[in-house]
Amino acid sequence: MGAKGLLILKLLMFQGLFISHSQYADFDFFYLVLQWPGAYCDTNRSCCYPTSGKPAADFGIHGLWPYYVDGLYPSHCSPDSKFNQSQISDLVSSLKTKWPTLSCPSNEGFKLWEQEWKEHGTCSESVMNQHDYFEKTLKLRDRVNLLQILTNSGIKPDDGFYDLQSIKDAIKQEIGFTPGIECNKDPELNNQLHRIYLCVDTSGTEFIGCPALPKERCSSILQFSKF
Ligand SMILES: *[C@@H]1O[C@H](CO)[C@@H](O)[C@H](O)[C@H]1NC(C)=O
Numbered sequence: 001m002g003a004k005g006l007l008i009l010k011l012l013m014f015q016g017l018f019i020s021h022s023q024y025a026d027f028d029f030f031y032l033v034l035q036w037p038g039a040y041c042d043t044n045r046s047c048c049y050p051t052s053g054k055p056a057a058d059f060g061i062h063g064l065w066p067y068y069v070d071g072l073y074p075s076h077c078s079p080d081s082k083f084n085q086s087q088i089s090d091l092v093s094s095l096k097t098k099w100p101t102l103s104c105p106s107n108e109g110f111k112l113w114e115q116e117w118k119e120h121g122t123c124s125e126s127v128m129n130q131h132d133y134f135e136k137t138l139k140l141r142d143r144v145n146l147l148q149i150l151t152n153s154g155i156k157p158d159d160g161f162y163d164l165q166s167i168k169d170a171i172k173q174e175i176g177f178t179p180g181i182e183c184n185k186d187p188e189l190n191n192q193l194h195r196i197y198l199c200v201d202t203s204g205t206e207f208i209g210c211p212a213l214p215k216e217r218c219s220s221i222l223q224f225s226k227f
């Protein structure tokens with residue numbers, strides 16, 4: 001083999017080494033799912049405030065979900081990877097304000113965080129450990145103030161009815177990408193703004209255009225409920 005051949009071989013070996021040591025995600029992208037607490041609570045099922053009290057009237061985190069472009073998602077990827085509270089002890093106060101639980105019976109939030117870790121977080125272990133999973137999700141939430149974005153466009157949580165398209169447009173204008181919107185129904189069967197989906201790259205740091213949007217179950221006019 002000539003010197004050139006050897007060089008190419010070395011390059012290939014180096015590349016192979018690089019690839020096997022770099023973090024290689026086994027999913028396509030993340031959904032950062034944010035939730036309006038007013039809509040979560042304003043249903044027949046109702047809600048329970050966490051033990052720390054009524055959460056702020058702001059979008060809270062619901063989860064960070066690894067997804068495939070075909071619309072399917074992996075879940076419960078490693079039953080052996082137990083949720084370990086002590087690994088996120090430095091994040092608990094932020095989790096309580098930004099990732100508040102609303103499920104009943106009232107609790108601190110560890111149930112929700114454990115459930116999100118087991119169902120979704122364990123499927124992103126190829127790129128981040130448990131601490132990173134929660135820390136990165138909190139950082140993403142800090143980078144986009146959805147309530148401010150909507151309020152600036154005159155869309156307020158005042159039980160008023162707003163255009164679905166104008167909600168999407170306001171967010172697209174600010175972050176550059178069209179979000180996914182999910183609605184639920186209040187006891188009077190009004191459609192209300194429940195969850196907003198933003199797409200994030202596999203490293204969990206940058207917002208990206210959504211390779212796929214979740215199925216929309218909103219009417220073209222929807223309510224932004226008070227909280
Ligand atoms: C939980 O994490 C702590 C801190 O990293 C570690 O010392 C402990 O062994 C872990 N517990 C279990 C059950 O893995």
Ligand SMILES: *[C@@H]1O[C@H](CO)[C@@H](O)[C@H](O)[C@H]1NC(C)=O
Pocket residue numbers: 044185186187188189
């Ligand atoms: C909520 O309960 C009311 C009264 O029982 C019922 O008419 C309505 O259909 C329910 N709404 C939903 C969304 O299930």
